[in-house]
Amino acid sequence: MIKVTFPDGNVRSYEKGVTALDIAASISEGLARNVLAAKVNGEVIDATRPIEKDISLQLLTWNDKGGKSTFWHSSAHLLAEALEVLYPGVKFGIGPAIETGFYYDIDLGDRQISLEDLPAIEEKMKELAQRKSNYERKEVSKTEALSFFEAKGDEYKLELIEELEDGQITFYQQGDFVDLCKGPHLVDTSKIKAIKLTNVAGAYWRGDEKRKMLTRIYGVSFPKQKELQEYLELMEEARKRDHRKLGAELELFMFSEKVGAGLPIWLPKGTALRSRLEDFLKEEQLKRNYTPVITPHIGKKELYITSGHYEKYGQDSFQPIQTPRESEEFFLKPMNCPHHCEIYGHRPRSYRELPVRIAEFGTVYRYEQSGELHGLTRVRSFTVDDAHIFCTPDQLKNEFLDVLDLTMHVLKKLSFENFTAQVSLRDPEQKEKYIGSDENWDRAEKMIQEAADEVGLETVVELGEAAFYGPKLDFMVKDALGRSWQLGTIQVDYNLPERFELEYIGSDNASHRPIMIHRAPFGSMERFVGVLIEHTGGKFPLWITPDQFAILPISDQYIPFAQSVLKQLEMAGLRGYIDDRTESVGKKIRDTELSKVPYMLIVGEKEQESGSVSVRRQGEGDQGSSTPEQFIDLVTSEI
RNA sequence: GCCGAUGUAGCUCAGCUGGUAGAGCAGCUGAUUUGUAAUCAGCUGGUCGGGGGUUCGAGUCCCUCCAUCGGCUCCA
Numbered sequence: 001m002i003k004v005t006f007p008d009g010n011v012r013s014y015e016k017g018v019t020a021l022d023i024a025a026s027i028s029e030g031l032a033r034n035v036l037a038a039k040v041n042g043e044v045i046d047a048t049r050p051i052e053k054d055i056s057l058q059l060l061t062w063n064d065k066g067g068k069s070t071f072w073h074s075s076a077h078l079l080a081e082a083l084e085v086l087y088p089g090v091k092f093g094i095g096p097a098i099e100t101g102f103y104y105d106i107d108l109g110d111r112q113i114s115l116e117d118l119p120a121i122e123e124k125m126k127e128l129a130q131r132k133s134n135y136e137r138k139e140v141s142k143t144e145a146l147s148f149f150e151a152k153g154d155e156y157k158l159e160l161i162e163e164l165e166d167g168q169i170t171f172y173q174q175g176d177f178v179d180l181c182k183g184p185h186l187v188d189t190s191k192i193k194a195i196k197l198t199n200v201a202g203a204y205w206r207g208d209e210k211r212k213m214l215t216r217i218y219g220v221s222f223p224k225q226k227e228l229q230e231y232l233e234l235m236e237e238a239r240k241r242d243h244r245k246l247g248a249e250l251e252l253f254m255f256s257e258k259v260g261a262g263l264p265i266w267l268p269k270g271t272a273l274r275s276r277l278e279d280f281l282k283e284e285q286l287k288r289n290y291t292p293v294i295t296p297h298i299g300k301k302e303l304y305i306t307s308g309h310y311e312k313y314g315q316d317s318f319q320p321i322q323t324p325r326e327s328e329e330f331f332l333k334p335m336n337c338p339h340h341c342e343i344y345g346h347r348p349r350s351y352r353e354l355p356v357r358i359a360e361f362g363t364v365y366r367y368e369q370s371g372e373l374h375g376l377t378r379v380r381s382f383t384v385d386d387a388h389i390f391c392t393p394d395q396l397k398n399e400f401l402d403v404l405d406l407t408m409h410v411l412k413k414l415s416f417e418n419f420t421a422q423v424s425l426r427d428p429e430q431k432e433k434y435i436g437s438d439e440n441w442d443r444a445e446k447m448i449q450e451a452a453d454e455v456g457l458e459t460v461v462e463l464g465e466a467a468f469y470g471p472k473l474d475f476m477v478k479d480a481l482g483r484s485w486q487l488g489t490i491q492v493d494y495n496l497p498e499r500f501e502l503e504y505i506g507s508d509n510a511s512h513r514p515i516m517i518h519r520a521p522f523g524s525m526e527r528f529v530g531v532l533i534e535h536t537g538g539k540f541p542l543w544i545t546p547d548q549f550a551i552l553p554i555s556d557q558y559i560p561f562a563q564s565v566l567k568q569l570e571m572a573g574l575r576g577y578i579d580d581r582t583e584s585v586g587k588k589i590r591d592t593e594l595s596k597v598p599y600m601l602i603v604g605e606k607e608q609e610s611g612s613v614s615v616r617r618q619g620e621g622d623q624g625s626s627t628p629e630q631f632i633d634l635v636t637s638e639i
Numbered sequence: 640g641c642c643g644a645u646g647u648a649g650c651u652c653a654g655c656u657g658g659u660a661g662a663g664c665a666g667c668u669g670a671u672u673u674g675u676a677a678u679c680a681g682c683u684g685g686u687c688g689g690g691g692g693u694u695c696g697a698g699u700c701c702c703u704c705c706a707u708c709g710g711c712u713c714c715a
Contacts, residue, residue, distance in 0.1 A: 199710075218710085280670075317715095586675095
């Protein structure tokens with residue numbers, strides 16, 4: 001007998017060789033039906049693998065991450081099986097589960113697959129799934145594995161096998177399809193009830209652009225048709241909220257072929273929105289003793305040689321511009337920190353004035369490959385809500401805490417309630433890759449984690465993700481549709497103060513090197529506004545929305561009254577406009593609804609006589625009549 | 640940058656195997672003076688993404704460049 005410990009601490013005894021599936025069945029029939037895989041001592045395995053010794057066990061269902069990924073991984077094999085039937089001779093790369101769904105990379109030789117071919121493949125998958133083929137695991141020797149794929153003529157699998165250790169190699173088979181795979185997999189194919197192949201795209205073999213481009217087929221699958229339906233509806237909602245679409249419809253920003261790809265142009269309404277965000281942060285920063293500065297958009301090549309960016313990024317940047325006579329070289333600034341370092345270093349600094357917090361909404365220019373550009377979230381020019389804090393080692397933690405507090409304040413103010421922090425630390429195996437002393441790194445890494453804990457921020461630690469110059473903390477924000485975005489960032493930097501030879505005179509009258517913190521609560525204005533558009537679906541919080549209300553006169557004769565109401569509201573600090581077109585009220589309401597202006601104030605004979613307005617809330621309809629004063633109170637209280 | 644797809648009026652889209660461009664909305668003009676999601680009528684508007692080629696003839700076929708979309712890769 002063996003002992004099985006469950007996540008709740010319960011321990012049960014079972015016969016040696018029992019499977020997770022048997023165990024599930026011993027608990028309840030429903031659980032046995034729902035179990036997709038098992039987590040045994042922290043490792044996810046097939047629910048049908050015999051268990052030979054005492055273990056801790058978690059049964060994985062659709063509600064567990066490991067359950068979902070097993071489900072999708074098995075779906076990828078099903079896709080491969082269907083492809084092998086429909087396209088004999090197809091060669092397979094890899095076919096993993098991804099965050100949502102799965103893909104398989106294939107080499108079709110001279111043949112091609114396009115979107116139109118997907119439904120047929122989907123049908124074949126469903127047909128194969130219904131056969132209820134078991135996913136069978138088989139341990140094979142390296143020689144066997146090689147000869148199998150040699151015979152099949154699949155060079156990609158051969159390459160993968162070559163890198164594996166003999167004795168560690170397993171095959172999985174369902175139906176007639178055999179794949180190299182370490183698993184785990186579902187019990188059989190019949191659990192895969194709802195399948196949607198979503199996309200086909202090119203992908204380099206092993207992500208290496210020097211190697212062959214394979215065809216990648218993406219899909220998702222679910223245990224129930226209803227779940228697929230919900231997923232498709234979520235995708236549809238995401239499509240409706242796409243900031244590129246809403247940005248154009250609401251006239252927030254545009255792109256121009258003549259200005260250039262990836263260079264966003266902010267239209268009046270977008271500018272109004274963005275300026276309010278900037279003003280809000282500027283005010284917060286003044287409260288926290290930041291010092292605003294303004295620096296040029298270009299800097300001499302020497303600046304970036306000093307900062308080290310030239311060496312690392314010079315070739316992949318916009319190339320320098322030159323003065324006509326002297327041929328001096330200037331780069332468009334790809335970041336603000338070198339300029340800010342010059343500000344810090346322009347005169348001697350005393351420990352008494354530290355920390356120095358230099359802030360600037362600085363527009364930077366980075367060359368992004370043409371295929372990378374994407375709306376406002378991936379651009380070639382963007383404005384960072386940047387600040388660089390120069391402080392002593394003793395001040396580091398307090399400064400970090402203050403930045404965390406500021407960033408969380410900003411996110412909450414913009415109705416992002418759901419966020420976590422990714423803490424990026426050194427790779428402990430390769431300490432030599434990083435600059436700065438071991439002692440400083442240890443201190444800073446410990447400090448970041450403590451600070452995050454102190455403010456109650458949930459963190460995920462990523463080893464080896466730190467920049468070479470220091471550890472960092474990135475805010476991962478979930479939007480209204482549950483999608484994750486990386487927004488604000490806080491980075492500790494030991495490198496630039498060194499390179500710029502920045503100093504301060506300590507109380508001991510000796511020179512010391514300050515530590516620098518880079519931080520940007522929004523990240524970039526472009527990206528933040530892009531995410532905010534998708535988060536809110538274009539229905540912005542009242543305090544930043546370009547227009548808070550529209551006054552809709554029933555007919556021309558009420559325009560003077562509308563103007564007096566407008567004046568009254570504007571005096572109270574609200575912003576809006578009168579729709580004075582000679583159109584029906586129905587038309588004006590429809591247009592205003594579509595432009596997502598939060599409030600409509602309808603004025604006609606009744607209102608004029610009683611000095612009132614009829615309030616309509618966007619998306620909610622008629623709210624009844626109120627006085628302008630009451631409306632001002634309503635809006636003010638909502639802000 | 641690479642693979643694949645797309646590019647027709649301000650917007651959304653139609654235009655079969657090559658025969659010389661069309662609708663709805665928007666805009667303009669006129670009528671209507673309107674009560675909670677589209678009043679009616681008329682009109683304007685396109686070197687069919689740019690350039691080159693094949694052809695008697697190209698929105699339609701070929702080449703090339705640009706932009707956009709979906710991926711790959713990268714992101715100080």
